[in-house]
Amino acid sequence: xxxxxxxxxxxxxxxxxxxxxxxxxxxxxxxxxxxxxxxxxxxxxxxxxxxxxxxxxxxxxxxxxxxxxxxxxxxxxxxxxxxxxxxxxxxxxxxxxxxxxxxxxxxxxxxxxxxxxxxxxxxxxxxxxxxxxxxxxxxxxxxxxxxxxxxxxxxxxxxxxxxxxxxxxxxxxxxxxxxxxxxxxxxxxxxxxxxxxxxxxx
Amino acid sequence: xxxxxxxxxxxxxxxxxxxxxxxxxxxxxxxxxxxxxxxxxxxxxxxxxxxxxxxxxxxxxxxxxxxxxxxxxxxxxxxxxxxxxxxxxxxxxxxxxxxxxxxxxxxxxxxxxxxxxxxxxxxxxxxxxxxxxxxxxxxxxxxxxxxxxxxxxxxxxxxxxxxxxxxxxxxxxxxxxxxxxxxxxxxxxxxxxxxxxxxxxxxxxxxxxxxxxxxxxxx
Numbered sequence: 001x002x003x004x005x006x007x008x009x010x011x012x013x014x015x016x017x018x019x020x021x022x023x024x025x026x027x028x029x030x031x032x033x034x035x036x037x038x039x040x041x042x043x044x045x046x047x048x049x050x051x052x053x054x055x056x057x058x059x060x061x062x063x064x065x066x067x068x069x070x071x072x073x074x075x076x077x078x079x080x081x082x083x084x085x086x087x088x089x090x091x092x093x094x095x096x097x098x099x100x101x102x103x104x105x106x107x108x109x110x111x112x113x114x115x116x117x118x119x120x121x122x123x124x125x126x127x128x129x130x131x132x133x134x135x136x137x138x139x140x141x142x143x144x145x146x147x148x149x150x151x152x153x154x155x156x157x158x159x160x161x162x163x164x165x166x167x168x169x170x171x172x173x174x175x176x177x178x179x180x181x182x183x184x185x186x187x188x189x190x191x192x193x194x195x196x197x198x199x200x201x202x
Numbered sequence: 203x204x205x206x207x208x209x210x211x212x213x214x215x216x217x218x219x220x221x222x223x224x225x226x227x228x229x230x231x232x233x234x235x236x237x238x239x240x241x242x243x244x245x246x247x248x249x250x251x252x253x254x255x256x257x258x259x260x261x262x263x264x265x266x267x268x269x270x271x272x273x274x275x276x277x278x279x280x281x282x283x284x285x286x287x288x289x290x291x292x293x294x295x296x297x298x299x300x301x302x303x304x305x306x307x308x309x310x311x312x313x314x315x316x317x318x319x320x321x322x323x324x325x326x327x328x329x330x331x332x333x334x335x336x337x338x339x340x341x342x343x344x345x346x347x348x349x350x351x352x353x354x355x356x357x358x359x360x361x362x363x364x365x366x367x368x369x370x371x372x373x374x375x376x377x378x379x380x381x382x383x384x385x386x387x388x389x390x391x392x393x394x395x396x397x398x399x400x401x402x403x404x405x406x407x408x409x410x411x412x413x414x415x416x417x418x419x420x421x
Contacts, residue, residue: 026254033256033405034256034258035413049416130375174375175375177364178364178368180311180312180315181368183312184309184372184376184377187305187308188372188376188378
């Protein structure tokens with residue numbers, strides 16, 4: 001259930017700033033779970049047991065901890081780090097960040113910076129255009145006939161990776177994820193005919 | 203409490219999950235919690251989830267709170283199992299009988315298979331996951347010998363919400379059905395209600411129960 005929910009860790013010492021960030025994020029369109037961490041050790045501990053997508057940190061807390069921060073980045077390449085600047089920050093600390101904003105930025109500016117570092121898929125409405133390309137239609141047709149990714153790849157002479165990409169695009173264009181759902185979609189859109197489908201197996 | 207319900211009637215569903223009667227009289231939320239022996243912080247956190255706010259800190263204070271949450275989640279299971287899913291299933295069946303299109307036959311089949319998956323998942327939570335958390339608070343299990351953990355629980359998330367979205371999308375965007383707006387509206391309303399409660403359900407698991415499990419295991 002949680003595949004697309006964003007896990008955000010916030011590391012600031014000020015309770016007021018934490019609460020403020022929490023409120024801004026909770027009230028935005030971002031579907032997220034927020035937790036407070038007190039130190040990089042604390043963060044590393046959490047990262048052991050679960051995935052964190054984004055760390056929002058007061059960059060001053062990185063001073064003299066560059067080594068630990070780099071280690072975390074290396075071990076968890078999926079983690080983005082954004083600074084919330086309360087004051088002037090030295091370049092060493094800034095270099096560890098993907099992006100940063102200041103406490104004087106507006107809510108819109110903050111959210112737009114978070115979007116720019118690539119968590120925007122959570123914010124964007126799914127595309128309304130369900131015009132599938134020819135290739136996507138090929139993949140869809142085979143998919144609803146029950147072929148596996150590997151079988152589809154072999155028959156269309158493309159890599160499995162490409163099949164997966166097509167499937168992702170099909171889902172984002174149609175808003176339908178499951179195979180059964182896609183079957184009904186394909187019939188409604190007259191992409192395949194109902195006679196093609198064996199009702200017993202679907 | 204009356205005012206809160208007027209502002210967000212969905213809180214009635216929450217109260218039912220807490221085993222609280224709807225006739226609240228003039229009791230305040232705080233009085234109501236005291237009367238029912240529910241930690242007010244916990245009650246507020248979950249009410250806030252229903253109002254769209256996620257908890258800032260874990261509201262679990264005591265062993266009783268964990269029992270309370272587990273009972274809440276189990277009651278919501280009963281609601282899915284005995285109320286919401288059968289209702290949706292009946293609407294889809296009716297729709298299928300009213301309209302001969304084969305897509306609807308497939309939709310019914312899709313839903314029935316999905317319903318079976320949901321029942322399995324609820325059974326798993328009732329018999330494996332929840333007893334584990336109860337055990338965790340009554341005596342600390344030796345985690346090295348224990349085959350189960352909060353981590354495993356968190357990984358056992360299924361695509362329950364996603365398939366509801368599929369059905370909703372199919373009905374709102376693709377499948378052509380003529381008229382029958384009353385029945386279709388009832389079906390869609392039911393799907394939205396179910397989706398909403400499932401969402402809260404998973405938030406309670408993810409933001410309250412699982413983090414608590416991690417903390418207990420670490421001790």
